[in-house]
Amino acid sequence: MAKKLSIIVVLLALMGATAAAQDAKAVLQAAAKGMGTEALKCITYSGTGGYVGIVGQGYSPGDDWPKVELASFSRTINFDARTMREEQVRRQGNYPSRGGGGIPIQGEQRLINLISGNYAWNLQGTNVNPQPAAAATRQLEIWLDPHGFLKGAMAAKDLVGFERYEGGPSREGGFGEKRNILAYTMGKFRIQGSINNQNEVVRVQTFVPTPLLGDTVEEKTYGGYKQFGGVKFPTNFHHHTNWDHEERPQGYFGVRDGGHNSFGITIANVQPNMCGEAVTVPAAVQNTAVPPVRVESQKLADGVFYLTGGSHHSVAVEFSDFVTVVEAPLDEARSLAVIGEVKKLIPNKRIKYVVNTHHHFDHSGGLRTYVHEGAIPVAHRDLVPYYYYAVMDLAPRTLEPDRLSLYPPDEFQETFVLEGVQNDKYTISDGTRIMDLHLVEGNPHAVGMLMVHLPKEKLLIEADLFNPPAASAPLPTTASAANTSLYNNVQRLKLNVAQIVPIHGRVFPWADFVKIAGSGKTN
Template structure:
């Protein structure tokens, strides 16, 4: 059994990669304040006329290239998984404040590694849309509210002509600045609570070359986004780049090579009638005595009662979702503290609600490979869309574990395992409750599709096959599976998803007894050991 490490995110001794953007903005603003008054060598209308923006009502293009799924690496710190963009289409109507991006993807990595619904067999189409202030997405035929409109608003209003239209509407004026001996015109735009950006125009041609922005993000907070525009061509008197690169938090997310550019084509986009409210709701389902499945959204959580406190598995999606889970836990167990919340893995949709728990001073248990990732993320400013944690001196406290860990309590035992070698995430933590024969799993399996029998070998997802082999190798006796995505199912559903037809071996008489001698190393003891906390923080 591995020792749990303990550390706190501390802004004083870290400079995260995306924090560099903040330093650049600070230096830029300082230069404006302490230098001579900015020279308004051009009016905004000069840039608009040079780009042809005054002629643009709508903008459509198609593109090929590469997509790198943000935050979806198999291990924190690795490159994001790459996919081939077959024929991305963008449609923008500036007057209607409407955006539609539809992006068909093909698998690139062999073997699959990381998130993004790998392996893609055929095409997977990711689409996102915006009409006014309403943002939604479509994936695998399902229409859902966007988790945040920030990405779509940023895409629309930092596009080459969108930025100038947004600046015109806001009354922004260009500034003439010098950086590294080169002169630039800069134009600032923002959408309150969502993003802020500075466009950099080459004064030789008055073309937008780069946009440096910050977007509100649930995990990376004020996430830096740098967009590069190159290879300008003229289309019906309108200038538009032939290549667009988006960098998120220091990594490439989109690398687009445009095939066609079509200004002023009609764009028809309506909010789908089936689009549901983005209101955060929870449902609570009793699984067994002291075990509750908290649903009501795209991602779920599980609360497990111990003798003196409770443990929560997963705080997904967003701070709002995290707060809703907390309320559900408190409603069910009003007199018990939360010992810690278990973070299954670092992917954004599974870690977006952790800040809500951190604000309540609930320790976060995650895999040791996530240590640097969370330390940097929780040291980054959250000024665009502040939450309660960003307005206090409270520091998020993280506990780390290795390949496995047992929580031994008078009430029950919780066994935690890391799915080392999993194609999705090598730091993926699952929970097994031997007395109740319950498996709690996130990422490695979802029950969104109910099966009637075993999948054919060619249809089996290697991540689910890896999970099933892990279960068989450890002879885990499972009857009920609680996936973070999907619904409560019997173990047969997981078995069939892995293409298996036989339940794993289970022999209670030969099952090893719990290692009660390891009780001194339970999570509770580590949490209550000041010396251990102090030492681990010092080493970190």
């Protein structure tokens, strides 16, 4: 009897799974038919008057991503060839000139991004710039397009479907709209799409990896569908990177985490099956792989080492029985390489502190690696709650696991320490060597921005407030607002500085910087 019951249970489960798969396929077929996806091989669309949010570069953790205006936008996708060409012309527009990511933009900035299969590159005029690290997310972008999502669902082997209420107020009144949900995996990415009762794809969502926050939501919402040559296509794009909230959920209320709006535009021109020129992968792109992490060291003074070799640098400073590292940029791979170099340069001493100049993703992506190593992060008091609750958690990271998520230290949550710069100055010392951390007041780049001063060595370590020109290039004739804020703060604090040690670029004489920032000429 028990055996018969088991067989019946298994059969019922199989019947339920088969019915669910059939329902998902029926929803998919209705949407593909209604939107004209089946006859669509490629598509070109364009628009103006939108914006791009610079992800991970907000002025403060509570602010939205800083925006720049899209003077124009166009995209051509060939679904069969798995290629995409996207062109943007960006300008500052009327958006505030604060935050990172190259803000403020001077004049107009043209970007041409391409993807073909597993190859990604940019074009600057006729110059080809391979982007191997961007290939996976650019290829994903094809399938987050509303028609791309449906085509991905057609090819999926694990398509599932269900119904739920979601979104804002419904047409029928009340909160939420009944939608059909289709979901599948593509490589390591889980993708879900919401389809309304008009058989329109109104939302596509997945997660992408960021070193600081881990699995980070990527959400595309689509509206204002119109007919274009037998194909329905949305005229309103609104995208989020990170959840659309200003405060952390899961009990962390009061901790601001405002960055989410990453893209928005009104599409005016849609050309179904307009494929454009074939996208051919240049030889330079085919022969370029993600470069290995390289760390080079330069001794600046006794026990002070400049750790370069990439786009972002760190500085290691030796004390009597410990080491302090200034800046943990980019990601875990970079941080592990820097930590390894520090151990060679200063053996048998613990990295006790890692100083964080500011919270932008590219300057804080390696913090968790140092915490796993046993280091104590030091940041301005305004950033401590954000780091503690939003960053230093042990939530699973499914896309790019790091050491802290895979191998959490003993009693991590009970013993984790994060030092805050409380009075706009913080000193690390062993009684002989002194390292002073100062708040950079009034800077336009980031709230809680710190600069680091070594008084005896007359060295000033700073990030993003001044990026020196190449040694062969002429000095700038005008100063940016960030340059001016750095200069004014050094003058205010009466710091004795001989050289600037930037996180980007090269060691630069203070006297030459004064010629730029002290001239009174600004751009």
